[in-house]
Amino acid sequence: MPEPGAPRRTPQGVPYADLQHIVNADGQHLFCRYWEPEGPPRALVFVAHGAGEHCGPYDEIGQTLKEQSLLVFAHDHVGHGQSEGDRMNIKDFQVFVRDSLQHIDLMKGRHPDLPIFIIGHSMGGAISILTACERPNDFAGVALIAPMVKMNPESATPFKVFLAKVLNHMVPSLSLGSIDSKWISRDQKQVEAYDNDELNHHGGLRVSFGMQLMGAVARIEREVPAITWPFLLLHGDDDKLCDIRGSQMMFDMAQSTDKKIKVYEGAYHVLHHELPETVAAVLKEVTGWISERLAVSPSQGS
Numbered sequence: 001m002p003e004p005g006a007p008r009r010t011p012q013g014v015p016y017a018d019l020q021h022i023v024n025a026d027g028q029h030l031f032c033r034y035w036e037p038e039g040p041p042r043a044l045v046f047v048a049h050g051a052g053e054h055c056g057p058y059d060e061i062g063q064t065l066k067e068q069s070l071l072v073f074a075h076d077h078v079g080h081g082q083s084e085g086d087r088m089n090i091k092d093f094q095v096f097v098r099d100s101l102q103h104i105d106l107m108k109g110r111h112p113d114l115p116i117f118i119i120g121h122s123m124g125g126a127i128s129i130l131t132a133c134e135r136p137n138d139f140a141g142v143a144l145i146a147p148m149v150k151m152n153p154e155s156a157t158p159f160k161v162f163l164a165k166v167l168n169h170m171v172p173s174l175s176l177g178s179i180d181s182k183w184i185s186r187d188q189k190q191v192e193a194y195d196n197d198e199l200n201h202h203g204g205l206r207v208s209f210g211m212q213l214m215g216a217v218a219r220i221e222r223e224v225p226a227i228t229w230p231f232l233l234l235h236g237d238d239d240k241l242c243d244i245r246g247s248q249m250m251f252d253m254a255q256s257t258d259k260k261i262k263v264y265e266g267a268y269h270v271l272h273h274e275l276p277e278t279v280a281a282v283l284k285e286v287t288g289w290i291s292e293r294l295a296v297s298p299s300q301g302s
């Protein structure tokens with residue numbers, strides 16, 4: 001614990017006073033990023049990153065949407081990147097949802113008349129879904145990039161799930177192993193960037209964190225049939241980290257009248273860091289989908 005009165009610093013030693021940040025309900029400092037357009041923004045877009053990463057790798061998405069006059073904002077979740085908290089260890093998955101709502105409410109307070117979208121990837125997709133479920137009428141749309149809706153049956157076999165439940169009572173800090181980066185992308189440069197990113201957590205995924213993820217997946221499965229808000233699902237059909245059948249189940253089961261799924265043939269998990277042609281297609285799809293919903297958004301009195 002830092003000495004009383006000493007400046008709070010990121011896990012990398014940078015004073016939060018020198019960085020954009022928010023302080024969550026548990027008093028933890030969360031590092032924030034903002035991509036603000038030159039002129040008046042047309043909408044707010046909150047980006048929720050995935051497990052073990054941080055919001056820096058969303059710079060291309062942020063810059064692209066900023067050029068479309070959208071105000072993009074994100075933070076590193078507790079226990080990730082430049083935010084405080086034990087690495088990838090959370091008392092309850094709901095903390096990620098609570099902190100996201102806090103940041104969203106902060107930005108809505110600054111721009112009360114703007115529609116708001118969420119973009120979530122992988123575990124961040126699960127956070128996005130649960131965040132939108134808590135405020136079903138608040139979001140103009142939720143774009144989900146390979147969301148964690150179903151665990152990959154190869155990595156989370158029934159035996160491994162059973163074992164995780166048993167181990168969680170005995171050795172919750174035991175590592176289940178780390179994310180195999182070869183499944184991040186078909187683009188080797190992107191895999192190397194992931195492996196060399198010191199803000200990513202390359203340590204193992206704890207049993208207790210895995211249980212929180214499984215709890216989130218179970219919560220989502222219960223919520224999906226009652227979903228009515230607009231969403232876009234993007235998933236690679238060669239994704240080995242989050243099962244595409246989760247996206248397909250959500251598309252089939254949700255009641256939303258405004259829902260779309262787009263499958264990227266041969267693509268791996270991180271579509272926004274896939275082969276250049278896939279990244280371009282994904283960015284075009286997300287920007288187009290948001291713009292379509294702004295053209296008819298009620299806040300413009302259409």
Ligand SMILES: O=C1N[C@]2(CO1)C[C@H](C(=O)N1CCC(COc3ccc(F)cc3Cl)CC1)C2
Pocket residue numbers: 049050051052053057121122123124148151155156164176179184194205209210211213214217241242269270
């Ligand atoms: O660019 C990116 N994308 C990232 C990394 O960097 C991928 C990562 C991400 O969020 N997930 C991929 C791994 C998955 C593991 O899932 C489990 C593991 C054990 C367990 F017991 C229960 C579950 Cl559910 C969670 C979701 C974000």
